[in-house]
Amino acid sequence: MFSLYPAFYLIYLSFMTWDGFSPEKTWAGLANYKEVFHNREIWAAFSHNFVYLGWGLFQNALGLLFALLLNSRMKGRNAYRVVLFMPYIMNGVAVAYMFNYVFNSEYGSLNTLLHGVGLDSWAISWFGSPKFVNHVLGFITLWKFMGLNMVIYLAALQSVPSEIVEAARIDGASRAQAILHVILPNITKVIELNLFLTIIGTLEIFDLPFLLTDGGPLGASETFLTMTMSTAFKFNNFGMASAMSITLIAAVIVVLGIQRFVTRRWGE
Missing domain, CATH: 1.10.3720.10 (MetI-like)
Structure with missing residues (x-):
């Protein structure tokens, strides 16, 4: 209830367009993920x-x-x-x-x-x-x-x-x-x-x-998570923020996989 349900709901929201207030959510498909991967500001952060x-x-x-x-x-x-x-x-x-x-x-x-x-x-x-x-x-x-x-x-x-x-x-x-x-x-x-x-x-x-x-000056100290929070709570784009969260989780898994491979090789 407190772990799996929020995780699956986050994945569900990442495919939606939702402002965080409206009772209705609009299906967006992969549009949020496309925006994440094509937005240079996000990857600069x-x-x-x-x-x-x-x-x-x-x-x-x-x-x-x-x-x-x-x-x-x-x-x-x-x-x-x-x-x-x-x-x-x-x-x-x-x-x-x-x-x-x-x-x-x-x-x-x-x-x-x-x-x-x-x-x-x-x-x-x-x-x-x-x-x-x-x-x-x-x-x-x-x-x-x-x-x-x-x-x-x-x-x-x-x-x-x-x-x-x-x-x-x-x-x-x-x-x-x-x-x-x-x-x-x-x-x-x-x-x-x-x-x-x-x-x-x-x-x-x-x-x-x-x-x-607060991300300044001119976004120079913006991080992926601060931009995610701004997307959700400043710009009320919870679908986009959810897609960014899932992307961050995937990036962490990839980096940790590389780290485990390197440390295990060194241990051997």
Whole structure:
């Protein structure tokens, strides 16, 4: 009732023309899907999601690096773990408004710092620059979610038997070789899980661009999901929005299929 019915109803709506209010729905056939695939603005917005994907992959690499560092006997490692994980438990809206003050072009702390050290040419309108806005938002997602990746990787590293790592070191393997050839192959499933969560999150990003830029400037930070929501609730085209949702689901399945193929080949 709460899972399958909405899913099938979404598919049904994707073949209809409906404004969301009228009791009658008009059959549109494949017209909505044709419009999705021929609309350049939609795919331009979808291309912005790949900027988040790039930051998400970097986020995974950084999380794994910190997990490897904090899995050692470093002094104060528990405090570092708490500090790095804390951004994840913060409310998403609070994070958005906090970074709005950091990157604000007039009174933001980042531009104030740049002016203070004499780098006036670097002080730009971060949310007003089509070239940088998606990278700024991608950096915010890295700051917020890297701690989650780190904790998951840390749990996986602690499950790797220490005996096989010690045996590799006794056989002459360096620390880097032990990590590359012993530790990482033993946590392949966890790496695949983290990549799975990252890909879904980046392809369905909504809250930060909606709260901080509302798709601006001139649609430069519009994502596929923000455009889908606008199509439904601003332009009252629920049939088109449903077709866009189904298309996004298909795109996620394709990307995840490629990711699983690559990680399984690497695991083998």
